[in-house]
Structures are given as structure tokens and as C-alpha cells.
Amino acid sequence: MKKLLVFVYGTLRKGGSNDHYLNEAVCVEQKCFTEGQLYDTGCGYPALIVEKGKWVTGELYEVTPDELNRLDGLEDYEENGSNNLYDRIIAKIRTLNGEVEALLYIMKKKEMHFLPISENDWLKYLNT
Numbered sequence: 202m203k204k205l206l207v208f209v210y211g212t213l214r215k216g217g218s219n220d221h222y223l224n225e226a227v228c229v230e231q232k233c234f235t236e237g238q239l240y241d242t243g244c245g246y247p248a249l250i251v252e253k254g255k256w257v258t259g260e261l262y263e264v265t266p267d268e269l270n271r272l273d274g275l276e277d278y279e280e281n282g283s284n285n286l287y288d289r290i291i292a293k294i295r296t297l298n299g300e301v302e303a304l305l306y307i308m309k310k311k312e313m314h315f316l317p318i319s320e321n322d323w324l325k326y327l328n329t
Contacts, residue, residue, distance in 0.1 A: 205269055206303035208235055208294050210259035211247040211323045213272070218245070222275055223262055230261035233296045235305060239323060240315035247323045248308035248315060251292075258322040261294055261303060269304070276306050285309060 206229070212219040215228070234256040240248045249257055264272070273279070276287045292305040318326045 203266060204263045205266070206294075206301060207262050207264050207269065207272065208233070208259050208292065208303045208305045209262060210235075210239065210249055210257050212245070213275075214260050214324055216324055219275060222271055223264070223268070226265075226268055227263040228260055229263050230294075230296045232258065233261050233294050234258060235292050235294050237307070237321075239318040239321045239326075240308070240311065241318055241326070242308075242312070242315055247318065247326075248311065249305070250308055250311050251290075256295070256321060258320075258325075259294075261296065261301070272306075278306065 211217060213223055214220060236251060236253055237249045237257045238252040238255050239257050242248050278285050278287050278289050287306040288309055289304055289306050291302050294301050294303045320326065
């Protein structure tokens, strides 16, 4: 069965409110980074907007196509869907062993009420 890499940065991280979605997945990197800026949406989850020169902290998981479908459901993502809240892209992820490419859910557009998360780490932000 084909395995896919997914970078998670918010509620799907270990200790996050949706981490149970990845119970069966293999965590390949507990701390890695992708370019972007995290925002607090005010709805209990963050939004990632791709932005050069800033680095978001997250985790890297190896998932099956079925697990990816469950993540798509959580994120209300449909391939080529016009009403998606998120886009799913392939992004470069920095790990301790170099760069890899992984799937990443990014917010389609930043809303005015979003608050930037200065440290770009959702779990750290929740614990401050």
C-alpha cells in the first residue's frame, strides 16, 4: 500500500484536539518546519498562510490513502472543490536530515480577524 507524507501544524499534532486522527499513522519527524505564517482563526484551530522567510513548526506523518481521506474529511477538503476552506498542496519540509516534500493543508485566504501567532507553533501558543 502506498504511503504519503503529511505535514501537520495544528490540532492534528500530538497533544492537539484532533491527534486521534493520526493514531494509526507513523510519525516520521516529531519536529520539522515549513515556510509560512500561522494565524489563530478564533475557532479553535490555526490557519497556515505560505509566507517566505518564516518557519512554522510541525510534525511529519506517513499516512495511507484511507488515512488521507479521513484527514480530507476533517479539513472539509475536496479535490478541485470550489468551497474548500483549505487547499492541499505539496510543500518543502525541513527536517533534521534535510528537505522532503509532503502534503500540507493551507488556508485559502486570510481573514481580517485572524491573529498572527508570533512563534509559529500552535501547541506552544496554546500553552502560553
